[in-house]
Structures are given as C-alpha cells and as structure tokens.
Amino acid sequence: xxxRMLGAARLDVATYEEVESDGKAxxxxxxVVIVVTIFSVVGAMMGGGDDFNVVNALVVxxxxxxxxxxxxxxxxxxxxxxxxxxxxxxxDWGQLARCTGFAQTPGILNVFSFVPAVGGLISLAAFVWxxxxxxxxxxxxxxxxxxxxAEQIRTTQFTFSQ
Numbered sequence: 001x002x003x004r005m006l007g008a009a010r011l012d013v014a015t016y017e018e019v020e021s022d023g024k025a026x027x028x029x030x031x032v033v034i035v036v037t038i039f040s041v042v043g044a045m046m047g048g049g050d051d052f053n054v055v056n057a058l059v060v061x062x063x064x065x066x067x068x069x070x071x072x073x074x075x076x077x078x079x080x081x082x083x084x085x086x087x088x089x090x091x092d093w094g095q096l097a098r099c100t101g102f103a104q105t106p107g108i109l110n111v112f113s114f115v116p117a118v119g120g121l122i123s124l125a126a127f128v129w130x131x132x133x134x135x136x137x138x139x140x141x142x143x144x145x146x147x148x149x150a151e152q153i154r155t156t157q158f159t160f161s162q
Contacts, residue, residue, distance in 0.1 A: 001032075008032075038058060
C-alpha cells in the first residue's frame with residue numbers, strides 16, 4: 001500500500017491504472033482517506049485555536065473525509081460516464097473511488113499546517129498537489145483519447161517529479 005501511495009503522490013499513471021484494476025484496493029483507498037484525514041485533523045489540532053475534543057474531532061473528521069471521498073467518486077463517475085462520455089470512456093464507481101482515494105495521499109502534508117510562517121504554504125502545496133493527483137487519477141481512469149489531457153498529465157508529472 002505504501003508503494004501505491006508513493007506512486008500516486010508521484011502522479012504515476014501506471015500506479016493509478018494498477019489501483020483501478022485491483023478490486024481489492026478499495027479498502028486500501030479507504031485507509032488512505034482515513035490516514036490523510038487523521039493527519040489533517042492532527043495538524044489542525046496542533047495549530048491550536050479552538051479547544052478540540054480529540055475523539056470528536058477525529059471521528060467527525062474521518063466520517064466527513066470518507067463521505068466526501070465517496071461523493072466525489074460518485075460525482076466524477078456520473079460526470080465522466082454521462083456528460084463527458086466518449087466511446088473510449090469506461091469506468092465504474094469502484095475504479096474511480098480507488099483512484100481518487102489514493103490521489104489524496106499528498107494531503108498527509110497537512111499534518112504540518114501548524115508550523116508557524118510556513119504552515120499555510122504547506123497546506124496550499126498539499127492542496128495543489130492533491131488537485132493535480134486527482135486530475136491524473138480521473139483522467140487516467142476515464143481512458144480519454146484526448147491529446148490535450150494526456151499532455152497536461154505528462155506536464156504535471158514532470159513538474160512534480162523534479
């Protein structure tokens with residue numbers, strides 16, 4: 001699972017293709033979502049501010065993270081297979097759930113959101129990186145024959161692999 005997380009973070013299309021074809025990886029994707037959520041909640045708690053009930057914050061955070069992930073996978077599946085459907089489009093909810101779950105890996109960096117002066121930048125970097133990973137995950141899974149999208153994926157991979 002860690003290797004898949006690293007591949008997803010590197011925006012490796014082959015990793016996303018491996019994850020989407022492995023029906024048993026849905027549980028792994030769920031674990032990634034939960035881990036990322038826990039790291040994000042811990043980062044927010046370490047930042048102070050409101051008094052946190054640790055258990056409540058973790059439970060609510062994990063439930064929110066899992067529900068958001070499931071809804072996002074559903075929305076991408078509906079949009080990708082109906083509105084943006086092409087002859088090359090082939091996807092089901094599970095495939096997109098696995099890909100988008102692993103695409104959340106860069107969100108682990110949110111554990112550092114409490115660091116003075118750079119915490120906000122780290123969170124922004126995590127957001128942008130996760131967004132790029134989601135694009136790679138969804139576009140690679142949608143199996144589009146779109147040269148522009150494929151070129152964007154390659155450009156994004158190059159940028160983040162440096």
